[in-house]
Every structure is written in structure tokens, then in C-alpha cells.
Amino acid sequence: MRRMLGIELRRSNALTLVLLLVAASIAGLLLSGNDWYATWIRLSYLHGSSLFLLLPLALAGGAVLGRREKRTHAAELIASTGRPKAQRLLPGLLAVGLAAGLTHLVFFAAAGIVPATTGSYAGLTALLWPLTGTLALIGGVWLGLAAGRAWASPLVPPLVAVLALIAQIGLSEVGGPGGSSPLRNLSLLGQPPSYDWEAITPRTLIGWTLLGLGLAAGGYLLSTGRTWLPRVVAVAVMGVAFTAAAIIPGTEQTDHYRIDAGAQKLVCADGAPQVCVTAVHAYVLDDAAPQVRKAMEILAKLPGAPTRAAEWRADEVYGFGNANWMNGGTTRPEPGTLNFDLVLDDNKISEQLVENIVVGAGTYWNGCEQGWDTVAGHAAGAWLMGSDKLEGVDDGSDNYPEQQEEVAKVLAALRAAPEQEQIRRVAAMRDAALSCSGADQTAILTGKASA
The missing domain is CATH 1.10.390 (Neutral Protease; domain 2)
Known part of the structure; x- marks a missing residue:
């Protein structure tokens, strides 16, 4: 498996996707000002909110990989092999998905060198926040791959990216300024903390985790499923996960953040x-x-x-x-x-x-x-x-x-x-x-x- 992963990393678009994710992450921090320089909590929020842009890139990257077989006219040849579809796709899924997810973690660790040098307080939830983003990016890649396999048009990668961006903007605006609709929790552009001692709550982390798991499970089943049954299961799993991700975090700012006694x-x-x-x-x-x-x-x-x-x-x-x-x-x-x-x-x-x-x-x-x-x-x-x-x-x-x-x-x-x-x-x-x-x-x- 290690050898196959290495081949996929070299032959797929994993490196290109990694470079795009790094560039977008750097741009996000630079455009946010200097709020993240000295506090882990602010860095965690800004890095987590960068998923608003990173997830569309992950979807587009997965769609590019999904088009590979039909784009190279090798779909029939590969389908004629005796290996199950899931087994054939697994190296590519893991290579590009893990590349995107690990990039998110590594970039957070690299950016964290700056607040670490100041001795800034670091709460546990602030350090766990990037893990939820890792799941979301992996799920985004796999869901994009499923879209690329379903429709091999070159329009698919930019289309899924734009749709993801529009969907998040729409969800974040449900109910207007200060709205309290649970649908806002499905947007990865969350309301920022008002003060540096406001840490994200465990229930919000659970919601983001379920959202990432729903994307990953749905993307995997839709990519590897050969019959209608796994595809129906994929839709059901994403529906349950998204519903839980919308409800569990709550609707108020006081549900999303808590006073961190250690920070105070x-x-x-x-x-x-x-x-x-x-x-x-x-x-x-x-x-x-x-x-x-x-x-x-x-x-x-x-x-x-x-x-x-x-x-x-x-x-x-x-x-x-x-x-x-x-x-x-x-x-x-x-x-x-x-x-x-x-x-x-x-x-x-x-x-x-x-x-x-x-x-x-x-x-x-x-x-x-x-x-x-x-x-x-x-x-x-x-x-x-x-x-x-x-x-x-x-x-x-x-x-x-x-x-x-x-x-x-x-x-x-x-x-x-x-x-x-x-x-x-x-x-x-x-x-x-x-x-x-x-x-x-x-x-x-x-x-x-x-x-």
C-alpha cells in the first residue's frame, strides 16, 4: 500500500492541491491582519475559518482526480480488471485526501510557531480545532472525486468549487445579521470570538467533526459504490450527519464559545x-x-x-x-x-x-x-x-x-x-x-x- 500511495502522490494532482491549499491558507492569515500573531485562540479561529475557501479547493481537487480515468480514456480498461472498485480507488482516495488533510495540520503547526514564541496561552480546544478541518478537507476531496467520476466534464471542478462557496455564503446569511438559524452551523465561516479568552465549545467541535465525517463517508460511498444501494446510504448518512452538525452546536454565540478560565x-x-x-x-x-x-x-x-x-x-x-x-x-x-x-x-x-x-x-x-x-x-x-x-x-x-x-x-x-x-x-x-x-x-x- 505504501508503494501505491507513493505512486498516486506522484501521478495524481495531490502536489498541486497541496500548493493551492498552502497558498490560500497563507493569503487568509495575511489578509486577516496581525490578530493571530500572539494568541492561539485567534490563530485557531482564523485557521478554522479558512475552510470557507479551502473546502471549495478540496472539492475541485477531488473532481480533477475523479475525471482522470475518463479523461485518459482508460475507464473501460480499468473497469475490466478483477479488482473491486473500492480497492482500485482506495490509493487515490487516500493519497489526495490525506495530502489535503495533513496540509491543514502542518500549516497550523508551522503558523503556531509565532504565538508559541510569545508564550501565549494555548487551550486544549484551540489546539483540537484544526483536527475538525482535516476531516472536512478529506471529505471534500472524496466528495469532489465522486462528482468527477459521475460527470467527467472539465466544467465539474470549477463548478463544484463555486457551488460550495455560494452554498456557504448563503448558509452564513440565513436569518440576516445576528440570525439564529441552525443552518448557519453548516457554513464553515463561523462568527469570530469577541474576546481572546473566548474558546470554542466542545459541542461546536463535535458539530464540525460530524460535518467532516458526513462529507468523508458520503464521498467515499458515492465514489466507490457500484449500485444504487451505497449511493442511497451515502445520501442518508450525509443527511443525518448534516442535521446533527446543524443542531448540536446550538444557535447562539454563547453556545459556540465559552469563557476559558485558564485564558483569564x-x-x-x-x-x-x-x-x-x-x-x-x-x-x-x-x-x-x-x-x-x-x-x-x-x-x-x-x-x-x-x-x-x-x-x-x-x-x-x-x-x-x-x-x-x-x-x-x-x-x-x-x-x-x-x-x-x-x-x-x-x-x-x-x-x-x-x-x-x-x-x-x-x-x-x-x-x-x-x-x-x-x-x-x-x-x-x-x-x-x-x-x-x-x-x-x-x-x-x-x-x-x-x-x-x-x-x-x-x-x-x-x-x-x-x-x-x-x-x-x-x-x-x-x-x-x-x-x-x-x-x-x-x-x-x-x-x-x-x-
Whole structure:
């Protein structure tokens, strides 16, 4: 069998298919930006989602192989041999199928060298995700081979690729944005995780595995079957597998992803005050700690300032239209602890990290459900920074010039008060924000409301 596999690898289109898969995988990662450089979870998602393009290529590659006998006018000669059809086709099926599947795994391992060098957290499900893609690619090759054997036209390879692409796009759009149809699970273009500590759930991995097994079983039976019975069985097997793959993963984002406690485990820098980030972002701890401590020094102008800082972590998976995500989900800071966000861009912390922490006197990530007082938050932050406005705060306020005008008015009213009164007002505004009391924080800063 080894010798036959070697012959098939040399004579079939396996090498061409491997090169196409590698090229498409590289293009997919390059076009996705730098999100995958430092985190295994992001790499796993992007590599898994690349099946959206890789599966059509696998189908086309299998169809090219399926056309070989009729294209070379050897179909009757080969059929006249005494070997069973399944035995004759097995070396080709294994050669091209395994070549495609192993390419997917090897490429993931090669790309994983980059996040591995950063010491990024790697959860088990993130490492298992590529295995489901391997099954899908093997099944795609075999199903394409069956199509090529059924119809030897040169139009078959591009046709099956285009149909697979259109089918996935259609399935991913069922129900519109935020739709919850189970049919969306049959598209290999899945919704991405919202945060780096959201890992794929086992039930979603099971769904992808069943989808791959259904493709593989159906492709094998359709390729090797000589009568109507195995072909009917193939359709039945794919129907059952696809139905299970659509239902088992669930329909909500909270069904597809889960909070990975290991990824959220805090890793702390040496020195005081203590600064901690999540394990999945440990690679930026050394860069973040000085800026966070600088922000804590600024916040220390107020009485009762925090003595410890920890990166904000979600206590639930972000779902489409979740009303609790107005301000950091429902995660509340611990007493004496400053919650902050790293404001990552291309896996690097923002140059305005201090401003993003100081805004709202350190209360932006307070987890209150009633929302965020942008005007009061920016006014308090600008007062603490000794500036007229905060630049680079990642809260979308730059899109509302009228709010910036209100900030200037509130800041002027605050600074018109005696110094000790200014400190009292900002501290009162901070306490109101942390308590989620719903008090008018702008009125507190302007002196129009009591603390």
C-alpha cells in the first residue's frame, strides 16, 4: 500500500492541491491582519475559518482526480480488471485526501510557531480545532472525486468549487445579521470570538467533526459504490450527519464559545503597585505595567484611590444584542482594584493607555448596566490629567463633537470651584460611577447635585 500511495502522490494532482491549499491558507492569515500573531485562540479561529475557501479547493481537487480515468480514456480498461472498485480507488482516495488533510495540520503547526514564541496561552480546544478541518478537507476531496467520476466534464471542478462557496455564503446569511438559524452551523465561516479568552465549545467541535465525517463517508460511498444501494446510504448518512452538525452546536454565540478560565487567569508584574493581566495577554505585561502604574499615580490624587490594577475580564460570552454589555458586561471590579482594558491594536497596547484608564477617574470598566456617562467621564479624566480634553480614548466619543463641547463646559465649571471642592466632586463622581447608583455624574462635577 505504501508503494501505491507513493505512486498516486506522484501521478495524481495531490502536489498541486497541496500548493493551492498552502497558498490560500497563507493569503487568509495575511489578509486577516496581525490578530493571530500572539494568541492561539485567534490563530485557531482564523485557521478554522479558512475552510470557507479551502473546502471549495478540496472539492475541485477531488473532481480533477475523479475525471482522470475518463479523461485518459482508460475507464473501460480499468473497469475490466478483477479488482473491486473500492480497492482500485482506495490509493487515490487516500493519497489526495490525506495530502489535503495533513496540509491543514502542518500549516497550523508551522503558523503556531509565532504565538508559541510569545508564550501565549494555548487551550486544549484551540489546539483540537484544526483536527475538525482535516476531516472536512478529506471529505471534500472524496466528495469532489465522486462528482468527477459521475460527470467527467472539465466544467465539474470549477463548478463544484463555486457551488460550495455560494452554498456557504448563503448558509452564513440565513436569518440576516445576528440570525439564529441552525443552518448557519453548516457554513464553515463561523462568527469570530469577541474576546481572546473566548474558546470554542466542545459541542461546536463535535458539530464540525460530524460535518467532516458526513462529507468523508458520503464521498467515499458515492465514489466507490457500484449500485444504487451505497449511493442511497451515502445520501442518508450525509443527511443525518448534516442535521446533527446543524443542531448540536446550538444557535447562539454563547453556545459556540465559552469563557476559558485558564485564558483569564491573572499574571502579575513584579513590583508595586501590583499590575496584572490575563494569561492570554501576558506577552504585553512588561509594556503595560509602567503605563498602568503611571495612571494609578494620577488616580492617587483622589482619596480612596485603587491600590491594585487588573485587566478587565468578562464573566460571560458576548452575545449579539446583549444589553448588559454597555460598560464591561456585568463584571464588577473588586474593592480597591482598578479594572482596565489594554486597548490592543495589532497585539500592541495603545499609546494612550493612560488616558483610557484615567477616563471617568478609572471607572470606565465598572460593569454597570445603565451605561456610561461620556461627558462626566471625559471631564473627570481631563481634570486628572491637567488637560482640556482626553485624546485617544476608545469609547467612540470622537464621533460626537457636541459631547466634546459639553465636556469643555463641565470642565470649566469644575475648575471654577476651590481646589478641595474640585477633589471632592471628582471623588464623588467616581464613587457614584462605581456604585452603579444611576446618579447624575455631570451634575456632581458641576456642583448642581450633592455627593
